[in-house]
Amino acid sequence: MIATAVCRRLLVFFKEAPRSGTVHSVFDHAVNLEFEEREGLAGLIAKPKAFTPYAVSVRTEIPFSQAGVRAGMAAVAADGRIIISQAGLEIDCLDASSVDLSLDSISISPAAQRSAQAEILDWVLAEADAGESLAPLATGAGETVYTRFLAPRFSALEKAVWAEDEKASTEAAERFAGCGPGLTPSSDDLLCGFLAVMRLLAREQKRENLPNLIARTAIAAAKKTNRISATFLLQCGEGLVNEPVLDLLTQIFQNSEPDRIRHAAKRVLEIGSTSGADMLTGIALALRQRMGGNEH
């Protein structure tokens, strides 16, 4: 198989030393790999799945689940290749492009009406069939067992983060993470979107302590959820997000035209079953900068 893109951070990790690991889990368009030296998982991603941090994007016609890859198989990363020999799989990363999924790569234009940008996202969420997602927390339309349960917990988290109260933030994150249906529980996805925006707002508003608090909040949340979802939270804590979210946040923080923001938001919406809608919800909520107050 041919790798078309590799996350820059993963490339650095692989270049430091040859790595041995195992296959953690296998899906049609993604394989998760665990390496001893890393807490989070690394991924092999094939279209149509979005490119994620610490992942290698692979061009393949065959779903991974049909290519003989099974959880527990040994995986080796060395000399620019990832090899799962039991499955006869060798992925050549040497010619793959290195992709920076870091929020730090976004250059921020002078502050705009962030709440107006949040409204664009609200419309995208309202127009979509966001199923059992947490979108009502942003749009105010409808209510589910989950949103009812999570709304006050989110307010507490929001308030603590804005107040830069680390103890309250990490406790609130622990009380918020791991809730909802899906492989990555909805509250985790929302948290990823929220913390990513908070990191950019911290830079915009020159709040120097906030990035560290965000990282610790993400670590606290990661302890309360499953390994795959925790991986995304830890990446978010490091300031890394998946490609569609990075694109959306770039459009937002560079004050792009509403149509471009809308288009980028729709790409995020397409992630997973409700994951995209949940991330969008978190992004919209952070952009509103309610600081724990509730407009709805």
Place this chain on the structure above:
Amino acid sequence: MIKLEVKKNAYYDSVTLMIISKEIKKLNGVSEALVGMGTDLNKEIAQNIGVSTPELDNAVSVNDFFVAVSCESEAAFQAAIQTVEELLNKKSAAKASAYQPPTLEGALKIDPALNMAVISVPGKHAADVAQSCLDNGINVMLFSDNVTIEEEKALKNYAFEHELLVMGPDCGTAIINHVPLAFANVVKSGDIGIVAASGTGTQEVSSIIDQLGGGVSQVIGTGGRDLKKEIGGLMMKLGLDALRNDPQTKVIVLISKPPAKEIATEMLERAAKAGKPVVVCFIGGDRKEVESYGLVAAVSLEDAAHKAVALSRGERAADYTGFTMGEQQAEKQAKSIAGRMAKGQQYVRGFYTGGTLCDEAMKLMIGSLGHIYSNIPLHAEDKLPDAKGGKSREHTFLDFGDDEFTVGRPHPMIDPSLRAERVVADGKDPSCAVIMADCVIGYGSHPNPAEDLANAIQTAKAEAERAGRHLCCVCAVCGTEGDPQCLSRTQKQLEEAGAVVLPSNAQATRFVARILANLRQEG
């Protein structure tokens, strides 16, 4: 009653989990259900909606998948669990039909009688896997490349002693007991057996046999290095013997580049004792030597197919060097094309996805041209430096399947986009008169390899037209009507893009030679 189903350390994609959640709630006798990963908060939600159990609270972890159901009866719960299993198995059922055992042991457990393995693993592991197969009495088609010649020799020595086939390494084409393996075409069954050290050469011969109404019994690949001194043609010999002993095979065809002298002699002596007609196509080789053994020499891949079909019908095997459209028509058309070209247009560019087809075209054309520059040149001095990144020089032929072009990319028969880019680029060269290209269809190839090529031809021709030149594009499609891409449909696609499509690589080459000859006369 509240019931719980748990799957430990089980990860299912979110879409599947959502569908399960929705479907369970629709079931009769189910009043509430919660599906998710066993996180603390999901357990809390379960408590809130009244589907929690002590087991959920105590024995389910964040990495476990659970289904908690509030239902009227045990039967309703069983119905819910059955629904969960059905929905989970719906995906795995689709997978099971295409199940590929990850190990040889696994494959043997499924079918202990298997006797043929296609091996496509990274080169450094391939020899070990092949040896394991041979140890289990399994014939091998070794699709992998990057197997050392020492490993190849060891494998083939062992296989030869045990009368097992090692087709490869780097073997792309075989049809065994009418089952096409890797890159192969849908060819009728018949009485012509082929042993070949060439992938696209085999495809060209077998496809033309099919087009002529003939059919094949077996197509045995040997790998391109089999006839080198180091290997000694072990698999060509074994294949030849197999076809000699095969009652279904009436005529044998051998295809290869000209082997080393001593290997050729050995092979021809063996073929002469086959007791059946043998057509030998040593592409560009010594015809007289072949005929001195009483064997039938072919002057091209197409000629090999014509002769094999004639012999299988009990007819005389005459040379085929003509045109399906007729000599006069070919000359008329070539002259007309040459007449439309601008001053300065004089060179041919051959852009191939099939290495053997590229080699054959150069060999058929070199006599009238003197030099053909290439990444696989006929003469060392005609080697084109930096074939991939650099520009073409005068008459240039490129094999896009050669290593230089395939590092980090699929083979051009799977991804022909790089070749298409080159067609457009060279079309802009005012000295370029003709662009030649093959289009190989069949199993393994791109689902529509003509699409990229046709678009590139259209673009290149239109740009040349705007610049006051007439660019001629000549193509030959290698394949059959039965192929998934369909021969006539592929030919039509290229014709509609403005290409002149000939029925074989040899005819396309001869046609281009005529255009160039007419250009020389006019110039």
